[in-house]
Amino acid sequence: MREQIDQAALEELRRDFKGQILLPSDPAYNDARQIYNGMIDRRPAIIAQCNEVEDVVQAVLFGRKHDLEIAVRSGGHSVEGWGLTDGGIVIDMRKMNSVRVDPVARIAYVGGGATWRDVDSACQPHDLATTGGTISTTGVAGITLGGGWGYLARKLGLACDNLISVELVTADGSIVVTSEEDNPELFWALHGGGGNFGVATSFTFRLHHLPATTLALLVFSPTEGPNVIRRFRDVIERSAPDELSGEISYMTGPPEDPVPPELVNQLCLFLELFYVGPEDEMRKFINPLMELEPEGVMISELPYADIQSAFDMEPGLRNYWTAQPLEVLSDEAVELFCKRAYDMIVPSNSIQVLSSWGGAIARQDDKWPMGNRKSAWLVYSFGQWTDPADDKRGIAWANALCSDMIPHATEGTYLNLITNEGRERIIAGYGRQDKYKRLARVKAKYDPHNVFHMNHNIRPD
Ligand SMILES: Cc1cc2nc3c(=O)[nH]c(=O)nc-3n(C[C@H](O)[C@H](O)[C@H](O)COP(=O)(O)OP(=O)(O)OC[C@H]3O[C@@H](n4cnc5c(N)ncnc54)[C@H](O)[C@@H]3O)c2cc1C
Helix, strand or coil, X not given: CHHHCCHHHHHHHHHHCCCEEECCCCCCHHHHCCCCXXXXXXXXXXXXXXCCHHHHHHHHHHHHHCCCCEEEECCCCCCCCCCCCCCCEEEECCCCCCEEEECCCCEEEEECCCEHHHHHHHHHHHCEECCCCCCCCCEHHHHHXXXXXXXXXXXXXXXXXXXXXXXXXXXXXXXXXXXXXXXXXXXXXXXXXXXXXXXXXXXXXXXXXXXCEEEEEEEECHHHHHXXXXXXXXXXXXXXXXCEEEEEEEEEECCCCCCCHHHECCEEEEEEEEEECCHHHHHHHHHHHHCCCCCEEEEEECCHXXXXXXXXXXXXXXXXXXXXXXXXXXXXXXXXXXXXXXHCCCCCCCEEEEEECCHHHHHHCXXXXXXXXXXXXXXXXXXXXXXXXXXXXXHHHHHHHHHHHHHHECCCCCHHHCCCCCHHHHHHHCCCHHHHHHHHHHHHHHCCCCXXXXXXXXXXX
């Protein structure tokens, strides 16, 4: 049926469509279907690169009329490749990436296809920011609709917590504006419910004044793991303000500062600390970690937008990840975490991460669907490698890490950082059955036929 979309129908779509319609025969088609995860190789029948809201409306209605599976793509970083369909239509939002900042009202108006780089670079000249992901290439839409953890989250809440409003094209082609005042139930659902309810064409975010930010990188030998992690835990849990957050990662040491030559291309332990404030203030809080005498140190006060892009990674590697939140980080969980690092593929771009949550993330636990906010820690295995022959090993390590954590974990998960792991895990992402049921009722109202199902799917109630 896909091949039988007749020329007349395509011509009709092209007539009013302001963006670009790409077919498999077009020279730009292959580039346009590349996403972050190099394991995913799907060939849509049509890629509709939208320029404006009306293009999105047309693409949704065209997909439905011709019974094409609809995938919505922004940053393209979904590990499952949910922004890409085989044989269907991709609604490609990347050209709708404008960002306008009102520095007086401290508000950003963000296109539905923007990346965090677009947002951060528009906000930085005003010393303003809002929580985004920890790199700059991810899509605002995918991250925010799934919650949105990043360096600023302990201080300012998740990305979704800073939403003022969202404009959406729903399954029947309507343009709907949602906020706490307009369509509040749909607005509620967009705080963690992902792309289930329609195509987000624009977001309005609350911005915050951020005059100084500091990044610290401490590098240790992997054998120091238990010692360093226990100290990191104690600093975060006992003395750190919400301004301080961090991630501790096992990874292959890259050939750059501050990695000492003996750890280059070897498994090493990285402590990445982020502080909302100047360097001298940060040093006071991280002193107990400095006392552990890291083998490499870099501490620098940098613009937030620079920190956001400091760890950008190349797309196209083979990816597999999963995640497990922890309420308490026991010594036993620390030991298991460290032991599992020795199963990683080294050298590779894989990272085994323990991330500090808490602070403002935990303070809105019941308000929105995004669950498990009381978890103080998040463990995730972020597998990235080049050789398909490593798939089995990489996936086994990633899953084993999170299985190790189960006895110490909450029953939940963080949906943005897991693959397609079944319905129970999706429900677990909301922490409570009643939140999932409420989402299912919103889904039934706005997308009763489950048109938008390329996501952690909520079945219409
Ligand atoms: C390198 C890397 C770093 C990451 N870092 C973080 C991080 O720091 N914090 C964090 O929370 N997560 C992080 N993630 C995970 C990330 O949140 C998810 O992969 C997210 O889904 C990516 O969104 P996207 O727009 O880039 O992806 P896409 O693949 O384009 O989309 C992801 C999902 O959102 C839907 N979607 C996309 N655009 C729209 C839209 N306009 N309207 C409605 N639905 C839409 C898609 O259909 C799909 O279901 C990271 C992922 C990678 C690969």
